């Protein structure tokens with residue numbers, strides 16, 4: 001029995017014993033706590049658009065609530081939403097691929113759940129899963145929670161930290177069964193061009209690997225349209241494409257994402273979800289239908305966000321062009337900058353974490369250290385904040401970087 005004098009000693013189960021808290025969420029919680037203490041924090045740690053969900057989507061949700069969208073739905077999501085997801089996928093799909101059907105779509109509580117469902121359904125003990133690095137922090141944990149082995153493949157510095165098919169082929173073993181792709185990439189904001197994306201998917205096809213392609217930032221590219229796996233994959237047989245409304249439609253809090261997978265995989269993911277969360281929030285599904293169905297209203301809203309993010313990106317690149325500033329991966333997509341802070345700070349989790357900690361405590365700027373993404377020398381800053389905050393935050397980063405380098 002636990003009493004006030006004998007606090008509970010909790011040993012996590014083997015399921016989560018190795019689990020680390022999401023570093024991006026932890027960084028954001030720390031910034032929020034400092035803000036609550038009255039500190040003037042510039043928050044460049046967040047990974048969500050600083051825009052409101054477009055009004056037509058909010059209105060659709062209100063209407064749906066008034067019309068009774070308050071009950072459970074099918075686990076895999078309401079049919080109109082799955083049809084819209086399929087419609088969008090089919091607009092991208094290369095002619096040699098079979099059409100995407102609504103019964104190949106499973107809607108979850110965010111892209112995060114869709115990714116977790118896919119990892120759990122596809123991977124297990126003994127499987128190696130290749131993860132091009134830097135990578136979104138949750139991929140490593142999701143693969144490990146599925147009791148498979150995440151294998152990091154580091155992108156080349158001279159190549160915007162992207163990997164190529166040769167590197168993946170070299171990293172593969174006979175145990176390799178899967179590949180997690182994320183183009184455009186969080187944290188680097190780099191994008192695989194069509195040729196390289198095609199080569200990578202061709203290699204995966206030849207080797208019989210499952211590919212999970214997380215395309216959540218695809219609509220937010222600045223310079224050239226980011227390709228979807230549906231445009232370049234040789235086959236859909238072992239392909240799971242994951243996307244959601246969070247980033248493109250400024251709908252992070254609504255928690256709607258989906259996986260598009262061959263029918264037996266979709267069925268397995270839905271069965272799994274039926275025992276975890278059941279359907280994602282009903283009202284959010286209706287909001288997502290409006291977002292996906294009403295192109296005439298959604299497209300200008302997306303374009304306006306991308307224009308604003310591009311303005312901030314360009315302002316940052318102008319500041320960084322000064323010369324005496326940290327190297328940056330060319331940001332081809334909203335809304336991250338990935339900066340090399342090697343030599344400007346030092347700590348057990350690498351330069352990036354040490355730099356981020358100093359930056360927050362001394363300069364009141366929240367960012368995320370690169371170790372969270374498998375790249376310890378780097379720092380991720382977000383541009384999802386007002387222009388003045390973004391440029392001021394970057395100036396403080398540069399000042400600390402210069403001081404750190406001078407002090408080494």
Ligand SMILES: Cc1ncc(COP(=O)(O)O)c(C=O)c1O
Pocket residue numbers: 047109110111112113136182185186214216244245246252255256257
């Ligand atoms: C690469 C990547 N995938 C998935 C997600 C999760 O998105 P959602 O909010 O739809 O769960 C994020 C969120 O930051 C992300 O950066």
